[in-house]
Amino acid sequence: MAPPRRLHLNLNFLSAGSHAAAWLWPGNRPEAFVDPAYLVDVARLAERGTFDAVFLADHPSMPDRSDFRPFQALEPSIVLTTIAAATRHIGLIGTISSSYNAPYNIARRFASLDIISGGRAGINVVTTADKSVAFNFGSERAADHATRYDRAIEFTDVVKALWNSWQDDALVGDKAASRFIDRARVHPAHHLGRYFQVRGPLNVPRSRQGHPVIVQAGGSDDGLELAARHAEAVFTAAHTQEDSRAYVSRLRARAEALGRPAGSVVVLPGLVTIIGGTEAEAKRREEELNALAPLEQGLAWISGLLQIDATRYDLDAPLPDTLAVPADGMTTFARGALAKARRQKLTLRQLIRSQAGGGSNHRAIVGTPEQIAASIEEWFLSGAADGFNLMPDVLPSGLEAFVEHVVPLLRRRGIFRNAYEGETLRDHLGLPRPEWAPPAGGEVVSAA
Amino acid sequence: MAPPRRLHLNLNFLSAGSHAAAWLWPGNRPEAFVDPAYLVDVARLAERGTFDAVFLADHPSMPDRSDFRPFQALEPSIVLTTIAAATRHIGLIGTISSSYNAPYNIARRFASLDIISGGRAGINVVTTADKSVAFNFGSERAADHATRYDRAIEFTDVVKALWNSWQDDALVGDKAASRFIDRARVHPAHHLGRYFQVRGPLNVPRSRQGHPVIVQAGGSDDGLELAARHAEAVFTAAHTQEDSRAYVSRLRARAEALGRPAGSVVVLPGLVTIIGGTEAEAKRREEELNALAPLEQGLAWISGLLQIDATRYDLDAPLPDTLAVPADGMTTFARGALAKARRQKLTLRQLIRSQAGGGSNHRAIVGTPEQIAASIEEWFLSGAADGFNLMPDVLPSGLEAFVEHVVPLLRRRGIFRNAYEGETLRDHLGLPRPEWAPPAGGEVVSAA
Numbered sequence: 001m002a003p004p005r006r007l008h009l010n011l012n013f014l015s016a017g018s019h020a021a022a023w024l025w026p027g028n029r030p031e032a033f034v035d036p037a038y039l040v041d042v043a044r045l046a047e048r049g050t051f052d053a054v055f056l057a058d059h060p061s062m063p064d065r066s067d068f069r070p071f072q073a074l075e076p077s078i079v080l081t082t083i084a085a086a087t088r089h090i091g092l093i094g095t096i097s098s099s100y101n102a103p104y105n106i107a108r109r110f111a112s113l114d115i116i117s118g119g120r121a122g123i124n125v126v127t128t129a130d131k132s133v134a135f136n137f138g139s140e141r142a143a144d145h146a147t148r149y150d151r152a153i154e155f156t157d158v159v160k161a162l163w164n165s166w167q168d169d170a171l172v173g174d175k176a177a178s179r180f181i182d183r184a185r186v187h188p189a190h191h192l193g194r195y196f197q198v199r200g201p202l203n204v205p206r207s208r209q210g211h212p213v214i215v216q217a218g219g220s221d222d223g224l225e226l227a228a229r230h231a232e233a234v235f236t237a238a239h240t241q242e243d244s245r246a247y248v249s250r251l252r253a254r255a256e257a258l259g260r261p262a263g264s265v266v267v268l269p270g271l272v273t274i275i276g277g278t279e280a281e282a283k284r285r286e287e288e289l290n291a292l293a294p295l296e297q298g299l300a301w302i303s304g305l306l307q308i309d310a311t312r313y314d315l316d317a318p319l320p321d322t323l324a325v326p327a328d329g330m331t332t333f334a335r336g337a338l339a340k341a342r343r344q345k346l347t348l349r350q351l352i353r354s355q356a357g358g359g360s361n362h363r364a365i366v367g368t369p370e371q372i373a374a375s376i377e378e379w380f381l382s383g384a385a386d387g388f389n390l391m392p393d394v395l396p397s398g399l400e401a402f403v404e405h406v407v408p409l410l411r412r413r414g415i416f417r418n419a420y421e422g423e424t425l426r427d428h429l430g431l432p433r434p435e436w437a438p439p440a441g442g443e444v445v446s447a448a
Numbered sequence: 449m450a451p452p453r454r455l456h457l458n459l460n461f462l463s464a465g466s467h468a469a470a471w472l473w474p475g476n477r478p479e480a481f482v483d484p485a486y487l488v489d490v491a492r493l494a495e496r497g498t499f500d501a502v503f504l505a506d507h508p509s510m511p512d513r514s515d516f517r518p519f520q521a522l523e524p525s526i527v528l529t530t531i532a533a534a535t536r537h538i539g540l541i542g543t544i545s546s547s548y549n550a551p552y553n554i555a556r557r558f559a560s561l562d563i564i565s566g567g568r569a570g571i572n573v574v575t576t577a578d579k580s581v582a583f584n585f586g587s588e589r590a591a592d593h594a595t596r597y598d599r600a601i602e603f604t605d606v607v608k609a610l611w612n613s614w615q616d617d618a619l620v621g622d623k624a625a626s627r628f629i630d631r632a633r634v635h636p637a638h639h640l641g642r643y644f645q646v647r648g649p650l651n652v653p654r655s656r657q658g659h660p661v662i663v664q665a666g667g668s669d670d671g672l673e674l675a676a677r678h679a680e681a682v683f684t685a686a687h688t689q690e691d692s693r694a695y696v697s698r699l700r701a702r703a704e705a706l707g708r709p710a711g712s713v714v715v716l717p718g719l720v721t722i723i724g725g726t727e728a729e730a731k732r733r734e735e736e737l738n739a740l741a742p743l744e745q746g747l748a749w750i751s752g753l754l755q756i757d758a759t760r761y762d763l764d765a766p767l768p769d770t771l772a773v774p775a776d777g778m779t780t781f782a783r784g785a786l787a788k789a790r791r792q793k794l795t796l797r798q799l800i801r802s803q804a805g806g807g808s809n810h811r812a813i814v815g816t817p818e819q820i821a822a823s824i825e826e827w828f829l830s831g832a833a834d835g836f837n838l839m840p841d842v843l844p845s846g847l848e849a850f851v852e853h854v855v856p857l858l859r860r861r862g863i864f865r866n867a868y869e870g871e872t873l874r875d876h877l878g879l880p881r882p883e884w885a886p887p888a889g890g891e892v893v894s895a896a
Contacts, residue, residue: 017802021626023623023628029621030619030620030621030623030628031621034563034653036563036564038534057878059651060552060553060556061651062634062648062649062650062651063651064611064636065629066628066629066631067627067628067630068626068628068649069628070628071651072651073651073652073653074559074560074563074564074652075556075557075560075652077525077526077557077562078525078529078557078560078561078564079560081526081529081530081533082529082532082533082564084530085484085529085530086533087532099554100552101550101553102548102549102585102586104584104585105508105523105548105549105553106550106755108508108523109525112521112522112523113480113526113527115484115522116522116526116527116530118483129855132647132703135645136552136646136648137550137552137646138550138644138645138646138648144843165510171475171479172478173478173479175471175472175478176471178472178516178740178741178742178745179515180471180478180514180516180517180518181515182512182515183514183515186510186514196586197583197586198583198584198585198586199580199583199584200510200584201517202512203507203508203509203510203511203520203521203525204482204521204522205521226499227711262775270798271468292626293626294626297626298741299582327674348715354823363512380692389856400895
């Protein structure tokens with residue numbers, strides 16, 4: 001009998017929370033964004049809720065809107081290692097840019113985190129379009145979209161090949177024979193590609209879960225190709241079940257066409273939660289947050305998303321028909337926000353307010369624990385989601401409300417674990433431990 | 449009145465220990481090299497001994513002699529973050545290759561470690577000559593010596609400029625005014641150099657100690673230039689006080705010529721210790737270790753160091769006059785070993801055995817706690833050293849002996865601290881917190 005399908009919950013740990021005004025919430029401290037005690041407290045709270053993982057988005061440059069709100073300043077692998085030391089079960093997923101890193105360095109760093117944490121690591125492989133990042137790495141501009149994703153696919157090929165350097169039994173540790181490892185069981189990658197030439201082998205053994213879980217985010221066609229080839233979990237953006245199911249179908253079809261078995265990719269749409277004991281209380285919390293968020297910040301958000309100067313629009317008129325999805329930009333987010341605004345007949349101001357004050361591009365639910373649990377179950381059972389990439393409005397209070405009041409309902413509905421049932425992130429996500437295989441990039445020869 | 453000059457002790461945490469046979473010592477577990485509990489236990493032991501710091505050497509490729517002994521597999525910043533979470537005082541110094549990293553990534557990662565640890569981070573900036581590493585980063589070979597060091601100097605320029613991105617008061621955190629940071633107090637680096645073009649600013653604030661301590665190792669002329677420009681601590685190799693004092697004089701003269709104040713660089717020669725309750729006991733321990741170490745391993749060590757095939761030499765004859773320092777290689781180490789062998793009239797076998805069985809290129813003392821404390825004091829008082837980069841023969845037992853028996857003697861002699869007197873690595877090393885200064889690479893303009 002197959003085990004019952006399980007819901008997966010990942011905390012998208014966005015500094016003070018996903019709402020634009022999260023850091024302004026009473027009690028929240030501005031300096032928390034660089035305070036290890038805060039980072040650990042939030043992760044422990046997610047672990048108390050038996051979440052699958054905490055996830056850190058990332059962006060290796062000073063963000064444009066840093067004057068308004070905290071951001072991911074500390075490098076994700078350092079934060080995740082800090083969290084690893086203070087937790088026992090929860091998975092640890094970090095974002096890395098395939099555009100501005102050498103695959104050997106990333107393979108090694110996340111293999112190290114994976115070992116240090118007892119097999120709890122994951123990497124979210126992204127490409128980086130921003131000029132502000134390009135400027136930090138010796139470039140005038142980023143490569144075009146297709147090239148970036150082409151490189152990301154090859155980057156992930158190399159990282160996986162390096163993670164397969166050591167057979168699981170390469171560490172011999174025979175003290176009587178003075179034999180530490182068997183070099184015949186450690187294999188170079190011999191990767192000679194378009195973007196990377198990497199011999200290997202990696203100098204790190206395989207971990208308890210084989211290698212870190214590979215995660216992808218981004219809904220473009222190129223992103224879908226990266227996900228179909230490599231991802232074991234995908235962070236998506238969808239405002240409706242229909243959109244989400246359509247994405248799931250496309251992804252699954254493409255993954256199966258590439259020969260991957262069914263069920264080898266977990267799909268986790270983003271979900272912003274604003275929770276109240278009653279619906280009125282939840283709405284009051286949303287209003288209080290929106291009242292705290294400077295309008296300027298919301299305008300900067302919508303201006304960036306739609307590549308317009310939002311200050312030149314009437315914020316309280318119906319959305320102008322001229323607004324369109326910009327050709328080059330965050331296409332999936334822009335399409336989702338525009339479609340929602342038109343469906344719900346929102347003004348620009350209403351759109352901003354309904355998107356966490358311009359703090360998030362993801363679907364938001366404002367409601368009671370019962371309403372949120374019901375929506376989660378509905379998406380889960382309809383096949384629109386395997387779980388969610390959760391973005392509480394404010395941390396830690398919004399996460400606390402979720403853990404205290406929504407998680408028990410999900411458990412009662414029989415779709416979410418009562419306790420951790422395994423040790424590794426793969427165990428939590430229901431993913432198999434990958435068998436060792438000779439690195440794909442070249443023949444199996446000793447590295448001696 | 450100036451505070452008394454203080455001895456500095458840094459643990460060079462070489463996996464199982466510096467002796468070639470360290471991992472074979474009874475009780476040592478082969479898998480310790482990737483066990484976070486082991487890494488933390490050793491660091492805590494060093495902290496119990498009020499050491500200034502633990503230091504991790506590094507090498508981003510599979511080492512040649514990995515079949516013989518454990519090595520630094522896990523990436524240093526991940527290990528140091530793990531140690532940071534389990535300790536309160538001890539400094540955390542990681543090696544990074546300036547040859548195969550982008551300065552923005554390194555500046556950010558170590559700034560993050562510095563903040564996470566409360567101001568305890570340091571980076572040891574090295575250049576990487578090995579082909580095996582070049583192959584992992586898309587190169588057929590490393591750049592030549594002068595180019596590597598030229599790049600290392602520029603690399604460190606950029607890293608320091610990025611560490612000066614934020615003025616200390618850039619985080620405003622004014623919730624009433626919805627003002628998180630003052631962008632006018634965050635400055636790009638605008639670095640346009642020969643090897644790197646980096647705009648910045650770094651997306652990480654300054655830490656409690658300003659920025660990580662910069663460490664350098666390597667005794668070539670190019671290495672000395674890097675040290676004189678940038679290093680705040682230097683790991684050196686010297687078998688005699690005369691050699692060490694000569695290096696110290698050259699370094700200080702060059703640093704002063706570059707306008708750096710006296711006392712701004714701490715010099716720490718490497719020191720291998722093999723400790724026994726009596727001299728006979730110490731020698732017995734050395735003999736037991738040498739008996740455990742495969743001769744093959746010692747031959748591989750000396751063959752690599754002198755670029756010879758040592759199996760073709762008579763190991764028990766006097767050292768042939770034809771042996772010379774190889775032109776391109778680890779010149780300082782080779783010169784030191786050859787000079788010592790000639791001074792002490794050693795055979796090749798004796799040379800191997802006296803260098804921790806071929807496990808270390810550094811000076812070794814085999815003796816009682818009193819003898820070791822006396823030698824440390826003598827070097828310290830003569831100006832040959834500000835302290836030592838300590839390499840116990842076997843970990844943890846050799847470190848335990850040092851902490852239990854040598855440290856109390858150093859304290860009694862009044863040269864080593866009885867307890868930590870400050871919080872940051874700079875406090876421990878007696879280095880000032882660097883004042884914020886506009887990034888050197890460009891004009892001070894807002895990054896908005």
